[in-house]
Amino acid sequence: MTNTTDPAPGTPLLQVEDLRVEFRMRGSTVNAVNGLSYTLAEGETLAILGESGSGKSVSAQAVMGILDTPPAYVTGGAVRFRGTELLGLPEKKRRTYRGAHIAMIFQDALSALNPVHRVGDQIAEMLLVHRGMSRGDARKRAIELMERVRIPSAGSRANDYPHQFSGGMRQRVMIAMALALEPDVLIADEPTTALDVTVQAQIMKLLRDLQDEMAMGLILITHDLGVVADVADRIVVMYAGRVVEQAEVRELYARPAHPYTEGLLASVPRVDVRDRALTPIKGSPPNLAAIPSGCPFHPRCPRAREERCPDEVPALRDVTGTGHGSACHYAEEVLGG
Amino acid sequence: MADEILQVENLVKHFPLTQGIVFKRQVGQVKAVDGVSFGLRKGETLGLVGESGCGKSTLAKLLMALERPTSGSVRFEDQDVFALSRAELRRLRRRVQMVLQDPYTSLNPRMTVGDIVGEPFAIHGDPEGGRRRRVRELLEVVGLDPDHVNRYPHQFSGGQRQRIGIARALALRPDVIICDEPVSALDVSVQAQVMNLLADLQKEFGLSYVFIAHDLAVVRHISDRVAVMYLGKIVELGDEEQIYDHPTHPYTQALLSAVPVPDPTRQGTPIVLEGDVPSPTNPPSGCRFRTRCWKARDVCATDEPLLQVRAPGGAGDGEDGGTSGSPHPSACHFADEKIVRG
Known part of the structure; x- marks a missing residue:
């Protein structure tokens, strides 16, 4: 893991800057990511929160370099790992980062694993290819990894x-595979969405433990406001391919500074509160082939005003002086309640 | 009725x-x-x-x-x-x-x-x-x-x-x-x-x-009312407040504790259940939840607990059974209220 030159002190572990991704389809262009920026520090858990079509998964795939081109094109921006720009790298060079420095797990483990290979072999293959281990060593290490993600009787289950x-358990196998090369950044894309709540609790605990053990940066992509509140240090809220708000987790839930975040918090039912009135956000998430002008949230926003919102795209700005960012013209009013 | x-x-x-x-x-x-x-x-x-x-x-x-x-x-x-x-x-x-x-x-x-x-x-x-x-x-x-x-x-x-x-x-x-x-x-x-x-x-x-x-x-x-199911059976039944604020079945308690709430200041400690739900082809004898339950004792493997209102003090069932404030049907020999999130 030392094949990069030492970055300058203070360089973030991962930095995404003004990332843009579009899908060129017949007759239309879908603007999935429209100028996304965030940073991830060593050992930090950053949650990327968004609904369907917010660009949260596509942006992660762009960071990993696993988008299918065509139809997807990264049209701008930068992705820097410890200061090294990844986007311009030739595929051969890029591959040395994937898995070894930045790894990813997905919602659907069944389709992320190869159905016709034993799971032990699939994990071992990573080590054969990337580390040049012998078959025997790779297998031994694969079983160790399965034990590390607490799969019971890993030795025999490796043959399943x-x-x-x-x-x-499948989710654990995928996590074992992602950890095989001891990455510095783990991107988890809705890792527990398909799981039952008691299993979700097991997997989230495992991810937290592993993060501590391995001192990884973790990017958690999710739509679940509960999971975010439970595990994240910092949150980036995405809407229509942009960051609309970012803040430290307690700050964001206590003092949302964007009407979209405010609306999300008002529309989730809670297991710990009786008779909570839900105030939904009107309308639906936007069509990315026809993103509304100005502030993309303005057609659904209860605070939108004719004079600015339909025309002027609000920039993400620090609205508290403490790093709480909001992309709303009237963020100060939202903060005021 | x-x-x-x-x-x-x-x-x-x-x-x-x-x-x-x-x-x-x-x-x-x-x-x-x-x-x-x-x-x-x-x-x-x-x-x-x-x-x-x-x-x-x-x-x-x-x-x-x-x-x-x-x-x-x-x-x-x-x-x-x-x-x-x-x-x-x-x-x-x-x-x-x-x-x-x-x-x-x-x-x-x-x-x-x-x-x-x-x-x-x-x-x-x-x-x-x-x-x-x-x-x-x-x-x-x-x-x-x-x-x-x-x-x-x-x-x-x-x-x-x-x-x-x-x-x-x-x-x-x-x-x-x-x-x-x-x-x-x-x-x-x-x-x-x-x-x-x-x-x-x-x-x-x-x-x-x-x-x-x-x-x-x-x-x-x-x-208004909620029934909690596990492996083909109702394990607890009550009005919404009884189930969520006064759950007595360990499974209900584990479920509720595992749900993260959208408030970073109110996270409880999840009761993490071991293992997975057993196969409904061959469910465990007695209480179906016993294989994952931290309260299970010998009686749980032999006697199937019925879904019934259990009196405070657990008359007839066990020493620490029973519900305190809000009696409602629970299918656990040791039904006992537990505050999941304060």
């Missing part, structure tokens, strides 16, 4: 196929 | 597991629903909550008489629905309707919205004032533009599609709607719209809902 595992 | 519109008694559904193609041998059975009883009161919402494989969707199909049970009965206004003739069953279907989870696959993509919402009339006869007028009325009731009757499902968003499904369910003016995960495929901001719509419709038309979902927060929000 993905379909022989339950949903939660 | 007179005020119960739907009564479910000791309902059992076992699916045979077979091996071989020509000479099918039965090698076991999946005990999807295994002795479930409850009543649905007029005008209430009964939430059914449980994890995947607990039998909640099979139960929904039984309630709709889409599956025949292995044993037990479902009575709608005191008629056994499985004893009805085809014609009688068709009349029943006007009164009991269903809303499904997936707004993308539960609507025929080649039919216009008007045809989808109007289809029940093709089977049950046109309403007074004509089909077209009623369809427009229904679209309006669920918050869609009546001028969109000639559009196709793909021209609508997920939330709007779920509204189309609800309009279709309302078409025949039913008394009961079985909702099977009606909001789980929707985005948070849209989910609240659909939940509010369901609540408004209930008030307006005096509907009774059976609301099946895996999301405990959604179920709490919409339900």
Whole structure:
């Protein structure tokens, strides 16, 4: 893991700057990511929160360099790992970062694993290819990894196929695979969305433990406001391919500074509160082939005003002086309640 | 009970597991629903909550008489629905309707919205004032533009599609709607719209809902009473406050503790259950939850705990059984209230 030159002190572990991704389809262009910026510090958990079509998954795939081109094109921006720009790298060079420095796990483990190979072999293959280990060593290490993600009787289960595992165990296999090369950044894309709540609790605990053990930066992509509140240090809220708000987790839930975040918090039912009135956000998330002008949230926003919102795209700005960012013209009013 | 519109008694559904193609041998059975009883009161919402494989969707199909049970009965206004003739069953279907989870696959993509919402009339006869007028009325009731009757499902968003499904369910003016995960495929901001719509419709038309979902927060929000299911059985039944604020079954407690709440200052410590849900083909003896339960003792493997109100102090069952403030049925030998989140 030392094949990069030492970055200058203070360089973030991962830095995404003004990232833009579009899908060129017949007759239309879908603007999935429209100038996304964030940073991830060593050992930090950053949550990227957004609904369907917010660009949260596509942006992660762009960071990993696993978008299919065509139809997806990264049209601008930068992705820097410890200061090294990844976007311009030739594929051969880029591959040395994928898995070894930045790894990713997905919502659907069953389709992320190869159904016709034993899981032990699939994990070992990473080590054969990237580390040049011998077959025997790779297998031993694969079993160690399966133990590390707390799969019971890992030695014999290494010979099983993905379909022989339950949903939660399959997710553990995928995590073992992602950790095989001891990455510095783990991107988890809705890792527990398909799981039952008791299994979700197991997997989130595992991810937290592993993050501590391995001192990884973790990017958690999710739509679940509960999971975010539970595990994140910092949150980036995405809407229509942009960051609309970012803040430290307690700050964001206590003092949302964007009407969209405010609306999300008012529309979730809670297991710990009786008779809570829900105030939904009107309308639906926007069509990315026809993003509204000005502030993309203005057609759904209860605070929108004719004079600025439909025409002027609000920039993400620090609205408290303490790093709480909001992309709303009237963020100060939102903060005021 | 007179005020119960739907009564479910000791309902059992076992699916045979077979091996071989020509000479099918039965090698076991999946005990999807295994002795479930409850009543649905007029005008209430009964939430059914449980994890995947607990039998909640099979139960929904039984309630709709889409599956025949292995044993037990479902009575709608005191008629056994499985004893009805085809014609009688068709009349029943006007009164009991269903809303499904997936707004993308539960609507025929080649039919216009008007045809989808109007289809029940093709089977049950046109309403007074004509089909077209009623369809427009229904679209309006669920918050869609009546001028969109000639559009196709793909021209609508997920939330709007779920509204189309609800309009279709309302078409025949039913008394009961079985909702099977009606909001789980929707985005948070849209989910609240659909939940509010369901609540408004209930008030307006005096509907009774059976609301099946895996999301405990959604179920709490919409339900008057809640039944918690595990491996084909109800383990705890009570009103919404009893279940969420005074749970007595360890499984309910574990479930509630595992749900992260959208407030960083109020995170509890989850009771992390070991392992996975056992297979419904061969459920554990005695209490089905005992293999994952931290309270399990010898008696749990031998005696099946019945779903009953357990007196404070656990008379007859165990030394620390019983509920304190809010007695309600719980299927645990050692039922005891536990505050999950302070």
